[in-house]
Amino acid sequence: MRYKGKTVCITGSSRGIGRQLAIRFAKEGADIVIHYVRNGDAAREVSGEIERLGRRTLLVRANMADESRILSMFEKIKETFGKVDVFIHCAASGRNRSAVELDAKGWNWTMDVNTRAFLLGVQQAAKLMPDKGGAVLALSSFGSDHVFPYYTSVGASKAALESLVRYFAVELASRKINVNAISAGMVKTDALNHFPEMEQTMKKVEAKIPYSRMVVPDDIANLALFLCSGEAEMIRGQVIRIDGGITLPLV
Numbered sequence: 687m688r689y690k691g692k693t694v695c696i697t698g699s700s701r702g703i704g705r706q707l708a709i710r711f712a713k714e715g716a717d718i719v720i721h722y723v724r725n726g727d728a729a730r731e732v733s734g735e736i737e738r739l740g741r742r743t744l745l746v747r748a749n750m751a752d753e754s755r756i757l758s759m760f761e762k763i764k765e766t767f768g769k770v771d772v773f774i775h776c777a778a779s780g781r782n783r784s785a786v787e788l789d790a791k792g793w794n795w796t797m798d799v800n801t802r803a804f805l806l807g808v809q810q811a812a813k814l815m816p817d818k819g820g821a822v823l824a825l826s827s828f829g830s831d832h833v834f835p836y837y838t839s840v841g842a843s844k845a846a847l848e849s850l851v852r853y854f855a856v857e858l859a860s861r862k863i864n865v866n867a868i869s870a871g872m873v874k875t876d877a878l879n880h881f882p883e884m885e886q887t888m889k890k891v892e893a894k895i896p897y898s899r900m901v902v903p904d905d906i907a908n909l910a911l912f913l914c915s916g917e918a919e920m921i922r923g924q925v926i927r928i929d930g931g932i933t934l935p936l937v
């Protein structure tokens with residue numbers, strides 16, 4: 687049990703990748719802050735599953751675009767657990783448009799949920815991390831440095847997120863807080879339902895992966911459990927790709 691006695695806060699843990707991260711960290715002994723914004727039933731279901739493992743959970747609803755809700759989430763964490771050992775920003779949203787069609791409102795929304803929430807969240811989480819240190823992880827994607835159809839706003843938000851990871855990694859190193867990012871290839875989750883022409887795009891992606899299978903949430907959980915542990919203490923401010931090699935071939 688690598689995370690026994692630890693408190694792990696995972697934004698966007700009601701569904702998809704965040705949900706699996708919550709379950710895997712709980713299986714390793716952690717108490718979990720489960721966060722969601724709309725799908726309360728899904729979040730309660732994850733909470734029940736984790737409590738059946740004998741772990742404690744705190745369920746928090748907070749729109750990551752709203753600064754006051756982020757601050758109050760950390761107030762609740764402080765009241766319930768008194769600390770946070772690991773903070774993972776997994777929640778994400780986006781306006782799925784081409785660059786020439788992207789509007790300012792969609793840009794701002796995406797940057798607020800995906801990137802500004804990480805800035806504000808890490809600032810708060812760091813205050814609640816014990817003197818012996820902690821870990822922060824950001825979920826990024828191959829769209830941060832590659833071009834993917836209709837992914838403009840999310841891709842730009844993830845590029846800025848990766849930059850923030852490097853700044854925090856340097857500033858928080860003296861406090862023994864390790865900050866890294868995982869850049870994942872495509873994972874079949876609800877997130878893909880909102881993209882135009884996704885079925886054709888997914889077929890093209892699957893055909894191009896050198897390792898011939900899509901990334902699954904457990905692949906990401908395996909890496910997250912390592913990166914947030916003491917075993918990864920000399921990996922700082924890095925963006926680790928997990929994509930079956932899809933970003934390697936030029937043709």
Ligand SMILES: NC(=O)c1ccc[n+]([C@@H]2O[C@H](COP(=O)([O-])OP(=O)(O)OC[C@H]3O[C@@H](n4cnc5c(N)ncnc54)[C@H](OP(=O)(O)O)[C@@H]3O)[C@@H](O)[C@H]2O)c1
Nearest residue numbers: 698702703722723724725750777778827870872873875877
């Ligand atoms: N799926 C992929 O192909 C892929 C690839 C690379 C990286 N990623 C990254 O991995 C992370 C998880 O992706 P996923 O595919 O698992 O996503 P998902 O299934 O769509 O789940 C999104 C999660 O974020 C929460 N969320 C959405 N908007 C929010 C907001 N405004 N405020 C607070 N929470 C909000 C959702 O809460 P509700 O359930 O309440 O709506 C849900 O828990 C994201 O950062 C994503 O960019 C995904």
